[in-house]
Amino acid sequence: LEGPQTNKLLTLVIINDGARVLLGRKKRGFGEGYYNGFGGKVEAGETVWQAAERELLEEACITAEDMKEAGVLVFTFDDNPQPWEVHVFSATKYRGEPTETDEMAPVWFNHAEVPFDKMWADDVHWYPAFLQHKYFRGVFGFRETTKLTWHVLEEGEE
Ligand code: 6OG
Numbered sequence: 765l766e767g768p769q770t771n772k773l774l775t776l777v778i779i780n781d782g783a784r785v786l787l788g789r790k791k792r793g794f795g796e797g798y799y800n801g802f803g804g805k806v807e808a809g810e811t812v813w814q815a816a817e818r819e820l821l822e823e824a825c826i827t828a829e830d831m832k833e834a835g836v837l838v839f840t841f842d843d844n845p846q847p848w849e850v851h852v853f854s855a856t857k858y859r860g861e862p863t864e865t866d867e868m869a870p871v872w873f874n875h876a877e878v879p880f881d882k883m884w885a886d887d888v889h890w891y892p893a894f895l896q897h898k899y900f901r902g903v904f905g906f907r908e909t910t911k912l913t914w915h916v917l918e919e920g921e922e
Pocket of ligand 1: 850
């Protein structure tokens with residue numbers, strides 16, 4: 765028997781120094797050339813927080829010092845029965861120096877210059893809440909993996 769259909773859990777960490785965000789340019793594989801925060805799949809035996817810290821260290825070589833939950837995104841796909849649930853975290857302080865890895869090259873962007881044309885299609889919808897420190901919950905429907913067809917977004921208090 766199959767177990768209950770649960771969401772696949774992922775993490776996304778965005779460093780925000782107040783004027784700029786630190787994103788990674790993906791160097792290989794799916795989404796090559798595109799920008800995103802740092803993150804990945806939550807592994808067995810790991811909490812969402814532990815996964816967020818681990819992926820940030822693996823992909824950007826830094827450790828966040830004041831990580832906070834910023835929001836949660838659920839992605840549904842017409843070509844994948846399992847929704848993805850991405851827990852988004854923010855931090856303003858970190859230890860270490862953002863360093864290019866095999867997977868990602870770190871780049872700072874001013875808040876007004878976030879490259880949405882080279883990011884996942886959902887990002888333009890929730891970054892405004894993220895940058896205003898409002899907790900957000902979004903559900904996004906994708907067709908053929910990357911085409912955004914609908915979404916619902918709720919924003920909370922600052
Ligand atoms: P790996 O599967 O490579 O981790 N991610 C998304 N981020 C945004 N902004 N929009 C999406 O739209 C995303 N789908 C996945 C979660 C994938 C990384 O990419 C994020 C993870 O940080 C569908 O390990």
